[in-house]
């Protein structure tokens with residue numbers, strides 16, 4: 001352009017020796033620049049791409065960690081593959097021949113090119129039909145499920161591929177292989193979790209109605225509707241009742257866990273007295289206690305008021321008490337202490353049972369987690385109780401803390417925000433004289449009636 005302008009308009013100026021010298025100097029400088037422009041050396045190509053490669057590294061990191069599923073991952077990977085080598089078309093083909101991502105290429109051509117990956121683990125430079133030069137790279141993806149491939153094709157206006165492009169794509173392909181395998185594992189785990197939730201839902205619903213019938217007949221038997229039972233019959237009835245309580249608790253746990261998972265758990269927000277809930281929980285678990293267990297409830301004279309769903313708080317305390325009984329198979333004292341301090345209400349359940357090793361504490365609240373302990377190998381359970389209890393506590397803006405030592409017993413504390421006292425004086429509780437007593441010590445498994453304050 002400059003030469004043209006000068007030749008047209010330069011006229012006599014071009015005759016000057018200085019201008020001639022200037023032209024020669026420009027020609028000497030321009031020639032290597034033109035050469036570098038069309039065929040830049042590797043170090044320069046790398047320098048130009050530095051910013052792009054930094055972005056790519058970040059993108060690969062996100063790709064591997066945050067892609068929700070394999071098709072999304074493959075699509076993102078394909079977009080970056082195109083940018084990485086300035087290609088026109090790209091395809092990512094799964095081990096079974098399924099196309100995971102496709103851009104600027106027909107599915108048929110992608111599959112045909114991918115077939116070249118079957119032979120071995122090395123990338124290949126190929127010429128597609130109708131092309132005189134090598135315009136395609138086939139990168140094998142050695143996936144866990146078999147050999148997949150990433151195929152990259154250059155267009156008529158994009159640069160041809162060389163060893164530099166091949167080596168860059170090779171590293172990229174290794175990342176994609178790992179990410180696709182990881183995503184498959186994540187997908188399988190998600191499917192497994194879904195199946196577990198579906199099973200929980202189904203099993204708990206199916207068990208609920210026969211259990212209802214059993215509960216009904218048991219209370220009729222107890223009330224003597226079918227005639228008075230003999231002493232041996234009464235003993236059998238007690239065993240049946242205890243086993244039914246276990247099943248009722250289990251089904252309630254399964255139902256609530258299933259509801260929690262699919263977001264169907266709606267909590268009520270009633271004003272309630274934790275002392276009453278703890279008292280009811282003690283009654284629920286009483287049939288589970290052995291003759292060697294001594295169950296006691298300590299509660300202050302004043303109401304411990306919280307806002308919450310009475311059924312769910314009952315579930316939490318019942319779970320903690322049930323565990324305290326189950327995991328102290330040799331019997332002993334099981335204490336339930338209701339308290340209020342510093343805007344916090346608490347229910348603490350203490351047992352002197354098998355205890356929990358320090359390294360097991362972090363796993364305690366995981367769903368379906370059951371700890372290994374030879375002393376409790378015969379104790380049944382699902383590993384749902386503590387998971388559910390803590391989730392329920394947290395939905396009430398509360399929590400559950402645990403302190404435990406192997407062989408020395410455990411102490412689980414449910415904390416909930418204390419409700420602010422209402423202005424008008426609360427109606428006195430008349431139904432339960434024990435609740436008004438300064439301290440309560442109630443419910444031993446053998447006791448026919450609750451003992452009076454200590």
Ligand code: ADP
Pocket residue numbers: 319323324327351353354355356364369370371372380381382383384385386387409410
């Ligand atoms: P499970 O149905 O197995 O009792 P949980 O979720 O209630 O399920 O408890 C999880 C595990 O925590 C139990 O399997 C048991 O190993 C341990 N655990 C819970 N409570 C106690 C306790 N009071 N003492 C000792 N171990 C306990």
